[in-house]
Structure formats: C-alpha cells, structure tokens
Amino acid sequence: MPVSKPGFRDSASTILPIAFDGRVVQLEARAYEDLAASDQAVALIHRTAGAGVNQVPIVRVHSGCLTGDIFHSLRCDCYQQLQKALATITASDYGIIVYLPHHEGRGIGLVNKIKAYAEQDRGLDTVDANISIGEPVDSRSYEMAANILLDLNCHQIRLMTNNPLKVEALRSAGIDVVEQMPLVISPSEHNARYLKTKKERLSHKL
Ligand SMILES: [Zn+2]
Numbered sequence: 001m002p003v004s005k006p007g008f009r010d011s012a013s014t015i016l017p018i019a020f021d022g023r024v025v026q027l028e029a030r031a032y033e034d035l036a037a038s039d040q041a042v043a044l045i046h047r048t049a050g051a052g053v054n055q056v057p058i059v060r061v062h063s064g065c066l067t068g069d070i071f072h073s074l075r076c077d078c079y080q081q082l083q084k085a086l087a088t089i090t091a092s093d094y095g096i097i098v099y100l101p102h103h104e105g106r107g108i109g110l111v112n113k114i115k116a117y118a119e120q121d122r123g124l125d126t127v128d129a130n131i132s133i134g135e136p137v138d139s140r141s142y143e144m145a146a147n148i149l150l151d152l153n154c155h156q157i158r159l160m161t162n163n164p165l166k167v168e169a170l171r172s173a174g175i176d177v178v179e180q181m182p183l184v185i186s187p188s189e190h191n192a193r194y195l196k197t198k199k200e201r202l203s204h205k206l
Pocket residue numbers: 065067068069076077078079
C-alpha cells in the first residue's frame with residue numbers, strides 16, 4: 001500500500017549512513033513519489049541533538065546530473081556544488097539536500113542534454129545549444145521540492161544556490177527563503193564557458 005502524504009502518491013524513510021570526507025555520517029533519507037507517479041525525489045536530512053526546535057535549516061535543492069554527480073564530468077559544476085552542499089549540511093546542526101533526479105539537463109533529460117553538449121562542441125553556448133535542438137533553456141519545476149520541504153515542516157529555509165530563479169520559484173510555491181547562500185565554484189578550463197553563460201545569460205550570481 002502506498003504511504004500517501006499531501007502532494008504525494010507514496011513516500012518512505014530510513015536512516016542512510018554515508019561515507020563523506022573520511023568519516024561516516026548518518027542521514028535521514030525520505031523518498032517521495034509525486035501524485036502522477038512520474039517523478040521521484042529524495043530528501044537527505046542531517047539533524048543533530050543541538051538543533052533548536054525552531055531552527056531554520058540550510059537547504060540545497062539539487063537538480064540531478066548523472067554525468068556530473070556520478071561521473072564527475074568537468075562540463076558542469078554539479079559535482080562540486082553537491083560536494084560543497086554536503087560539506088555544509090553535514091557540518092550544520094540542521095541541513096537538508098533535496099535531490100531531484102528528474103531535473104536532469106535542467107529538465108530536458110539525459111539524451112537531450114547529451115545532444116545539447118554535441119551542439120556546444122560545434123561552438124554554441126548552453127542557452128543556444130538547447131534552442132538549436134528545440135528544447136527549453138530551463139524546464140525545471142520546483143513544485144515537488146517545495147512540497148517536500150512543506151512535508152518536512154520547513155516553511156522557512158536558508159537556501160544554498162547561485163540561481164535567483166530557484167529562490168523565486170520556491171518563494172512562489174510557499175517557501176520563505178530567508179537567506180540565499182552562494183555556492184562559489186572555481187572555473188576549470190572545461191567549464192569556464194558554461195559558468196560564464198550561467199552568469200551572463202541566466203543571471204546566476206557567480
Ligand atoms: Zn551537471
């Protein structure tokens with residue numbers, strides 16, 4: 001029987017020990033399936049006994065990136081952002097990573113992302129590459145992330161992001177973002193142009 005909560009068809013939780021930075025960290029993992037049963041996501045929660053009842057959590061809402069998060073691709077900064085977020089959250093009294101696998105390729109999926117990379121190999125930037133393959137520049141919705149945060153009773157959050165659109169999207173979905181915490185990544189020769197496009201064409205604060 002699915003365990004339904006408001007906004008979700010099914011959910012489950014467990015304790016997930018992870019190896020991070022040479023130590024073992026215990027996280028609470030809560031998995032969710034949306035009402036349409038099309039998307040699944042997970043919240044990884046780090047909460048210590050020192051966290052106050054009304055403590056506002058530090059949150060990273062992370063868009064899944066198979067090439068970056070798993071294989072450490074140098075074409076984007078997803079892996080470094082995820083590692084920085086994990087470092088911050090596991091050092092905090094109350095921190096959460098909401099991980100959204102269906103956000104792959106800013107929502108256009110894995111195959112389209114690779115198609116867009118091939119267009120970038122021909123000289124287009126990340127914005128024009130998506131346009132040239134007939135896909136939106138960014139089709140991510142943050143409704144599921146907001147529903148997850150509301151389920152966790154996180155009406156107020158401190159959000160780790162460089163993306164002002166993410167702050168706006170969460171705010172309009174009912175989450176009070178009381179602070180935007182930047183995630184500064186040093187560019188490499190492989191992702192310098194990707195980061196430049198994020199800054200110049202997608203208004204990221206880099
Ligand atoms: Zn990536």
